[in-house]
Amino acid sequence: MNKIKKLKIFAALLAFVLCFPLHFLYDKFPCFITSIIAPVNESIAEHMKLLFGSIIISGIIQKIIVIIKKLDIKNVCISNFTAAVLSIPIFLIMFLPVYSLIGKNLPITIVIMFIAIIISEIISYYIMKRSDLKLENIAIVFVLITYIVFGLFTYFPPHNKLFIDPLDNTYGIKKSLG
Numbered sequence: 001m002n003k004i005k006k007l008k009i010f011a012a013l014l015a016f017v018l019c020f021p022l023h024f025l026y027d028k029f030p031c032f033i034t035s036i037i038a039p040v041n042e043s044i045a046e047h048m049k050l051l052f053g054s055i056i057i058s059g060i061i062q063k064i065i066v067i068i069k070k071l072d073i074k075n076v077c078i079s080n081f082t083a084a085v086l087s088i089p090i091f092l093i094m095f096l097p098v099y100s101l102i103g104k105n106l107p108i109t110i111v112i113m114f115i116a117i118i119i120s121e122i123i124s125y126y127i128m129k130r131s132d133l134k135l136e137n138i139a140i141v142f143v144l145i146t147y148i149v150f151g152l153f154t155y156f157p158p159h160n161k162l163f164i165d166p167l168d169n170t171y172g173i174k175k176s177l178g
Contacts, residue, residue, distance in 0.1 A: 003071055004128050011058045011080075012121040016114050018054035023047075036151040040173045041165035044095070045157065048088045049150055051116060055084035056143060077139035079127035083120035085146065091116035104166065 025038035037053050039046035059080025066073050094112045098105070127133070157163035157171040164171060 004073055004125060007062055007065065007071075007073065008121045008125045008128070011055075011062055011124070012118050014061060015054040015058040015117050015121070018057050019050045019113060022050050022053050022057075035154055035173060036147055040154055041170065042167050043157070043163050043165045043171070044092075044099075045153060045162040046165075048091070051087040051091055051113065051120075052084045052146065052150070055080060055087055055117065055120060059084070073128055074131055075128050075133050075136060077137075078133060078135040079124040081139040081142050081146075082127055083124035084143075086123055087116045087120040090119050 022038050026034045026040050037049060039049055059077065062080065063076045065071070066076055091113060094115065095109065098108055098112065102108070153163065154172060159171060165174075168174070
């Protein structure tokens, strides 16, 4: 098995595992930073931070591995940013029809999340195999912009089905940050 495939298999498993502690991060450490990177309620939109954040954290770890082991792998940052962003619509395309038919079902949601991560990591794999991309440094800017958007949606959520917390029919942050 080639080194990129090994790295992406590790990345998919790591990203999936990271979803679980990331889900509870804001509850354990409620502050502005955790409100931007972790869900603040049970809305569908807030949970997209799980996918994005877990893949980004996994990508940071991949970059560290590539540097430490001096692997000749290109496009680590941009491929992981792409995977993180694409995981959101991939998840929603699979999840929303199921949610509309049967409502909230945790085991099915977890399976769909895992499938979305796998598909995203496969796309990332093919981006890493390319040698002609020169977008590595811009990925950091894209990640920061994405988290600004997440922050805006957390503090000023649109009032639609994706942003409503089904547990209490509220939007955004329920707890004070003080």
